[in-house]
Amino acid sequence: MPVVDLRSDTVTHPTLAMRQAMAAAEVGDDVWGDDPTTNRLEATAAEVLGKEAALFTASGTMSNLVSVLTHCRRGNEIIMGNESHMFLNEVGSASALAGVQVRTVANDRRGMMDPDEVEAAIRGDNIHHPPTGLICIENTHNRCGGAVLTVEDTAAICDVAHRHNIPVHLDGARIFNAAVYLETPAEELAKGADSVSFCLSKGLSCPIGSLLCGTGEYIQGARKWRKMVGGGMRQVGVIAAAGIVALESMIDRLAEDHVNARKLAEGLASIPGIDIDPAQVQTNIVIFEVAHGSALGLLRLLEAHGLRGSYNGGRRIRFVTHCGIAAEDIALALDVMATAMKEFAS
């Protein structure tokens, strides 16, 4: 039975071009700065994001943690969306390891925070209060269905932050999905953010890795924090090589994933018992609700028919398209869904 795996874009495998580049990669000890392939990946990432420098880390979670450690001091408070990945899905690392307190502001359904609410959450000069050390935004927004923030959205948050001399970290795990959707260079979407992280291991299909980008001085500090959390890696060019291939050849094709996601959403909308507004689907994430019954029960039924999705809380299920999913897989997924929903309703 063929399996259509829509659990996440993290299930993607390295491409043949990546495996070849990995096998041929020139390497050195990266903790000593000696790995030419990693140096090249970091320089390329910095250029693509329009920042002075970049640092290769093991994961998006590590990039975000290192960013908090670099921007903040223990006892700071940091502001982020109540639906953000950093708040919900990073094991509380900012609090547990960076010693900062997290304050959330509501994300609207496209992952934006109201700039006035952000400003109201910034702490003043009161002896009782923790100083606000960082404001975090997310683009595309994972929990908010892969919705994008525009250049103007980002600028609105950065303006508030910078007026109060507070830095902004952009969790851009899927920043290139936003760039492709908006037909705007990622550099423009990162403009104003003091640091930005993005993942190689999701839609870009690399096996491992994330990059944190910012000023030269910031990245120098981040490099030390990365070492402290155990992220100093040695002959890491063997995985950095895949990242270079990704930045050169895997970005533009994300448009296909977006087309497939939209087709999937439109198909789902026509199946009785499923609630979804396909117009909300901008990139590669499709979140829908089952009108009646248990989403977990439906997922088990789908699994038995060779279709995999992930549970997203409440009655929500999430499907994510990626380079392992072709147009035929979308047709197959919709067939399975239609059949399963009939079974599920009875």
Ligand SMILES: *Cc1c(COP(=O)(O)O)cnc(C)c1O
């Ligand atoms: C996946 C993701 C991360 C974390 O990346 P990992 O590499 O899985 O640690 C961070 N932020 C967002 C928005 C993500 O989707």
